[in-house]
Amino acid sequence: MNAPHSSLPRRPIRELPDELISQIAAGEVVERPASVVRELVDNALDAGATQVTLRLLAGGVRLISVEDDGQGILRDELPIAFKRHATSKIGNLRDLESVATMGFRGEALAAINSIADCAILSRASGLNDAFLLDGRTGELRPVARGQGTTVEVKELFYSTPARRKFLKTDATELAHCIESVRRHALARPDVGFAIWHEGKLVEQWRRCLDTPMADAAPDAVIAALDQRLSDVLGPEFLAQSVRVDWHSKQTNEFNQPALRVWGRAGVPDAARSRADQQFCYVNGRFVRDKVLTHAARSAYEDVLHRNRQPVYTLYVAMDPTRVDVNVHPTKIEVRFRDSREVHQAVRHAVEDTLAAPRAAAAAGAADGQANAPSLLAQPGNYVSGLGVLPKAPAAPMYSAQPAIKFEANAGLIGHRVSDISALWQSPPNNQDGWAAEGFAQVKEETAKRAGDTEQNPLQPSRPANKEEVWPLGRAIAQLQGVYILAENNQGLVIVDMHAAHERIVYERLKTQISLTAPDGSVHPLASQPLLIPATFAATPDEVATAEAHVATLHTLGLEISPFSPKTLAVRAVPTTLAQGDAVELARSVLAELAQHDASTVIQRAQNEILGTMACHGAVRANRKLTVEEMNALLRDMEATERSDQCNHGRPTWRQLTLKELDGLFLRGR
Ligand SMILES: Nc1ncnc2c1ncn2[C@@H]1O[C@H](COP(=O)(O)OP(=O)(O)OP(=O)(O)O)[C@@H](O)[C@H]1O
Ligand SMILES: [Mg+2]
Structure with a gap:
């Protein structure tokens, strides 16, 4: 099973030439047990492992053992692996500038060996014998083990008690170690991970893909990644996030997009008070990068309150020569050759994904229910794991539903939406002229669309039962002058009418102003x-x-x-x-x-x-709306980008499903 990964071409471990050593970002790499874990797991992944198993004692301070089934290390190369600046991953400056492996400095094992009691056990692929090298004594002896490598690190900082004092409790150090593996796991669904602490299995993420990511079909990679995200971050993360997949139009020499941004972005409702679920990767490496976090944050600018932190896992894939990973000793930072390009890509990728109103997406999904923001199961399930959002509606925004004849069962016999929107112009009890005007344009647009439809005999006629295709349903009442109650297939929809209308007016103003005038100035x-x-x-x-x-x-x-x-x-x-x-x-x-x-x-x-x-x-509270006006607002929401949130990031609507209602009344129990 593990053959595909470990059939990597074997390269000898060699000491780097001095001129190259001077080019490599030098500095402290081991700060705490989690830093050792990060380095050893990096090595296992570079060796093509399909399964990585960690065993820890006392939060990693007494023991960190990382076992893999990768290609292993040849007997004669074991002593070289412990040397400073000895690596099999690069050999010259060109390699350094286009590095695609996690490691490249040839420093990690040497650094770890200098502050702890280390041993490497390894059996190289294709060979029958395994050897153990004791890092302290240099003794090399045969041992029994299958293909792969185990690195054991005991008594971290044993010779530097002052540094040991800075470590936190075992539980805290363990948490950091787990976090370190989690970051790897989120990028490598093709590798299984297990973490044992004090003899107990504390985390296990099974392998979700049989072939290496690079060789697998894109769909298989996406499905495996979804599975891994769900395993590591919980099924809620998957349920409350939408797929991001963006490609640059430029292609590289292999005819692939020069830049790709993919992954999942949490819906605004899933945002948290802490930024603890924001994972960014560049070519598979977890990074903390201001360009990426700023870009992601700005994609949420219009739909999220400033104090809230979005959740996401974003993977940027690009030509390795266009990103420098050699800027920080722990490689957690990178420098992009063109950071503007990356910023724009990430921002667009996330923004486009978030723009589509989810009501429409939910209605389009096979089980519409899974996608609607639920009232009880807060925050709601929006988009099913594999569901792909339809593209956001193009301008004009106010197309609503063209030429719909309301059915008798909707209680609005013979009205067209355009007729209904006309009601906004002279509401029966108009205390809020602005709202009326706000919908005058809807009327214009819808009337125009309706006209287009009538002139176009090819336009398919809509199914008879219209409200079935209205994601936000049919308005039934207004509650306390604040909420609109509507009925859809899933149950009850509750809309905050001011918040929703505010977003609609806002998006309209933005669209108007973003149109460029003939002379190139802002319209x-x-x-x-x-x-x-x-x-x-x-x-x-x-x-x-x-x-x-x-x-x-x-x-x-x-x-x-x-x-x-x-x-x-x-x-x-x-x-x-x-x-x-x-x-x-x-x-x-x-x-x-x-x-x-x-x-x-x-x-x-x-x-x-x-x-x-x-x-x-926007329409004010306590303004009485007619059913027609309420329906017009619902149709408008369905057609407006970002209409699931008001301008301040609060939700504009919630779904209370029949199942949830039944639950409230203990029905069917
Ligand atoms: N688990 C492993 N499986 C196979 N080879 C390994 C493993 N760990 C280390 N090696 C070999 O030992 C060499 C030295 O490892 P080390 O981690 O010190 O450096 P590196 O990974 O090359 O660079 P960096 O210092 O950036 O991590 C590696 O280049 C690799 O050839
Ligand atoms: Mg390494």
Whole structure:
């Protein structure tokens, strides 16, 4: 079974030439037992192991034994393995610049041997004899063992008691050792891992792939990785994350994408208060890298509260010559040749994955139920393990459901969505004109789409029972002026109407502003002059900000100019928000702008301002909605990117399944 990995070409262990030694990042590599574990597991993986077994005593301080079934070490090379700067992995500068193995410095075993009592037992592939080398005495003797290598490290820091004092309790050191193996395990589903402590099996992750990752079919690798993620991080991680798979368009000499980012990104709801489930790998190596973590974080910017930490496992695969792994003695840091390229790739990869509304994804899945955010099993199961999200809807965002005729059983006989959206323009009890206007565009879009549909005889007709295909279901009631209750196939859907509408308005504003004008400048938001300017008593700060930011205000669809030294007049507002309180809108935008430098209203600030504007434009609590309006909002959510979260990262909807309802009422027990 282990033949495929261990049939690696054997390279001799040689001492590196001095000029190469001087090129290698030098420094302390062993800080605690977990550092030894990391180095020894690296070695086992480089040797093509399919199974790695650790045995520890006293958190690794008394004993760390790492056993593998890799290609082993030849008898005559055992003493060289303990020498400083002796390695089989590189031989010259070119090798160093394109290193694809975990190790390359030829330092680890020598460093470990200098601070502990070490022994290597090994039987090389294809040979019948095994040998043990005692690191302290240099004695070499035959032993019995199967193919592979065991390195035993006893009494860490025995000769440096001062360093031993810095170690924490056995339990803490053990936890660090396990974490170290976990990081390896998350990248290598083709290798099995077992950890024993004081004679007890404390962790075991079985091998999920029979062939080495590099040789396996992509689908098999993905399935194996899902299995491994579930085994190591728990099935919740899998259930609450979505698949990331992004390729650069450029290809390398082997006609493969020059850069690939894949793995899984947790849905915003799965975020945690600590950043303890963020795993980044570059060419299979676990790294802590600011470029990667910043890129991943910025992909969540729009859907996650700043205090929350997303969860993810991201694997960046790229040409080894484009990343320098020789920057830190423990190799935990890397330097990219083009860090901007990597940043953008990671950001796009994660952002695109998160953008698609999950309601639609859930409805498309075989067992829709598994994907909806559940109310009881918080946070919910969104996307089944192997489910792939459909591509996010392309612009226009407000297509909703074109030309749907509501069925009699939906209680809305004969209405089209376009008719329904029209109701937003003059709601029966309109205390919130902005919301009405917010949906006027929906009406336009949907009417247009409806028209298109009618002109296109090839458009397939929709199935009769429409609400079956509406992921967020059919609205049935409004609760306390805050929530919309809807019924879908899975049970009850509860929507926070302000939060949901806020996201919809926000995404619309973003789309409008991101359209580039013919001359290449940023497209301003469509603006509508006020017949009678709205004036208000302004502070000197507000007046100064309005004067300093005329161009930015124009981009935001606002015209605010001094009326008198202490009065500002709002002369135009964004069309989308035309019916709201112009003064309130102007004040909050000025307050935001005051915090930013006039010349650099960067993307982030712009989005914050649009978010503030959207909040003003969204339907307010206690505004009574008709069933038609509620349905229009649900359809809009289904068609809007990121609509599962409000602008502040809170969920906009929850699913309470029939099963959960039955559970509440003890039915079927
Ligand atoms: N488990 C193992 N199986 C087979 N060969 C091994 C094993 N461990 C070490 N070796 C051999 O011993 C050599 C020295 O190992 P060591 O870990 O000191 O250096 P390295 O892995 O080459 O580089 P680094 O210092 O970056 O880890 C390796 O290059 C490899 O040839
Ligand atoms: Mg090594």
